Amino acid sequence: MKLHRSHIIHAAFILVGLIFLTRLFFIQVLSDEYRLAAEKNIIQPVVEYPYRGAIYDRHGDFLAYNVPIYDLMVIPKEVKHLDTLAFCQDFGISPQTFDEAFKKAKAYSYVKPSFFIKNLSQETWAEIQDHVAEYPGFFVQARTVRQYPTPMLANTLGYVGEISPQQLAKDTSHYYKQGDMIGISGLEKSYEKALRGERGIRYQVSNAQGIAQGSFKEGAFDRVSVPGEDLKTTIDTALQMYGEQLMENKLGSIVALVPQTGEILALVSSPSYNPNLLTEKDFSNHFVALEKDTLAPLFHRPIMAMYPPGSIFKLHQALIALQEKVVYKNTSYTCNKKLLKCHPHPSPLSLHQAIQHSCNPYFHHVFRNIVNQKVSNNSYKDTRLGLEKWCGYLKRFGLGTALGIDLPGEKGGCVPDAKFYDKRYGKGCWKASTIRSLDIGQGELLITPLQMANFAAIVANRGYYYTPHLVKQIGARSILPEEEDKHEVAIDRAHFELIANAMQGAVEGGTAWRAHIKGIAICAKTGTAENPHGADHSVGIAFAPSENPKIALAVYVENAGWGSRAAASIAGLLIEKYLQGTVSRAWLQNYVLKGDFFH
Ligand SMILES: [Zn+2]
Structure with missing residues (x-):
């Protein structure tokens, strides 16, 4: 046992x-x-960057599209037995560049992929693609960058750039990752979510030599990227290009739109820059140079610059006075130059003639009649009440607040109200004579070129506007103006007819004669806005034809003097170009292109 x-x-x-x-x-x-x-067998996650939606003009021509670029990526942990010198020779970089890039990659992550050389050109990629397999830990990732077939519309299109640490920190959706591109300004920013699409990921198996062995588990864990949606804008490329050409060597803006819909046809900011400068290659060098430029080419004047409107504001005054029944069609005043300086023209004159000849003393009376309606015997109190009423009308014209264009950074201008003057002069210490610079659109009143063009659209429509906008289609979805985008200004149609008529008179025998084109009934108003910082600004608004208008626009040329010169000429040329496709008056085009308007 x-x-x-x-x-x-x-x-x-x-x-x-x-x-x-x-x-x-x-x-x-x-x-x-x-x-x-x-x-x-190394399993490598390869990011699949989605195709960024392209941007088209209203006729379906490209404004921005994509070209492929390649980034050399590195996963530091997987880099083994590296002959650094041979690597540098193969990829055409210096040992210092190698050291810096490798250090940066390791600092970001030892095990996650980092950019090693960004933005390889097609040629460099062709040369190095055979070498990549010889270096374990390195691989090439394809993505696309923007290209612009016509170098125009830079500030409106905006640019795409690498996401900053601050933007990353703010990203509550947790979509973005370091090194991702994001729309920074213009339409690229406004429509980032539609344009960018959704990033995809592919798990790729490679052997120790870095040679691809196919997808991991037959792609069971892969996620396909979703391409971004294309934008169809309201821009008319031919008009935009012509506008940019006419504004060369000048400072200022052009805004042209379809009055009945608020679709922007052209949005010129001058000076501008070639948008291809701010695609990835040399982005930082170009950006710094543009930012330092004292003429501010990155400043989007049509929506951000706020100016005194000058004499085009006489039209606002006339409409308010007519509606308030404090001025009538036949109200007559003499051109009393003791009240305000003026230029030679017939006198006394009717409202129609006062608009046609842009009579300053006439509009001194008009504004007085609006703000002093004798509601109170106290002239200070009376002006206060009148001014508040006046402000109410201006707000309905879309002044004093941003109109809501689909672009970032739009400014609202300034409509000085009673509180504004209380702050400046003290409550009860100001009356009509204190604020008389408002008579003819000077003083504290500030309007953006977009608001001026929108006003031209309001007169063209005889009393309403649709929120100005730049995108009419996202992917396959049409963006139709909605009822809340329609704004009635609460002034009778008959008053607008009178104003439109007088504007036609200004073209056919008044201050806007340079805008005249045989066979087209153009309505326009010019202005010369006093500028405390230098030479006067040249201003003009117009629409055409008078009945069933197809285009409304504003032209603002800084320091260019008389509105009847630069602004009226540019307005006339653009209208002819848009309605007839050609420009018949070469003399006027030369006058604008060669004219010394920039002081
Ligand atoms: Zn006058």
Whole structure:
């Protein structure tokens, strides 16, 4: 029994020993094989950047599209036995560049992929693609960058750039990752979510030599990228290009739109820049130079610059006075130059003639009649009440607040109200004579070129406007103006007819004569806005034809003097170009292109 028992114990020891041995065999031999296999096959996540939606003009021509570029990526942990010198030679970089890039990648993550050389050109990619496989830990990732077939409309299109740490920190959706591109300004920013699409990921298996072995688990964990949506804008490329050409060597803006819909046809900001400068290559160098430029080419004047409107504001005054029944069609005043300086024209004159000849003293009376309606015997109180009424009308014209264009950074201008003057002069310490610079659109009143063009659209429509906008289609979805985008200004249609008529008179025998084109009934009003910082600004608004108008616009040329010169000429040329496709008056075009309007 003892022997038997000892045998059993012995056998048990042997069994246990065998189990241990087997375990050891598995641990040392078989699992080593697994480990080696794992080491040989590397699973690499490859980001698939979505196609960024293209941007088209209203006729379906490209404004912005994409070209492919390639980034050399690195996963520091997987870099082994690297011959740095050979690598530098193959990829055409210096050892210092290599060291810096490798240090940066390691600092970001030892195990995650980082950019090593960004933005390889098509040629460089063709040269190096055979070498990449020789360097474990390195791989090439394809993505696209913007290209602009016509170098125009830079501030409206905006630019795309690498996401900043601040933007990353603010991203509550947690979509973005370091190194991602994002729309920074213009339409690229406004429509970022539609344009960008959704990033995809592909898990790729490579052997120790870096040679691709196919997808991991047959793509079971892959996520396909979703392309961004294309934008169809309201821009008319031919008109935009012509507008930019006419504004060369000048400072200022052109805004042209379709009055009945608020669709922007052209949005010129001058000076501007070639949008191709701010695609990825040399972005920072170009950006710094543009930012330092004292003429501010990155400042989007049509929506951000706030100016005194000058004499075009006489039209606002006339409409308010007519509606308030404090001025009538036949109200007549003499051109009393003691009240305000003026230029030679017939006198006394009617409202129609006062608009046609832009008579300053006439509009001194008009504004007085609006703000002093004798509601109170106290002239200070009376002006206060009148001014508040006046402000109410201006707000309905879309002044004093941003109109809501689909671009970032739009400014609202300034409509000075009673509170504004209380702050400046003290409550009860100002009356009509204190604020008389408002008579003819000077003083504290500030309007953006977009608001001026929108006003031209209001007169063209005889009393309403649709919120100005630049995008009419996202992907396959049409963006139709909604009821809340329609704004009625609460002034009778008949008053607008009178104003439109007088504007036509200004073109056919008044201050806007340079805008005249045979066969087209153009309505326009010019202005010369006094500028406390230098030479006067040249201003003009127009629409055409008078009945069923197709285009409304505003032209603002800084420091260019008389509105009847630069602004009226540019307005006339643009209207002819848009309605007839050609420009018949070469003399006027030369006058604008060669004219020394920039002081
Ligand atoms: Zn006058």
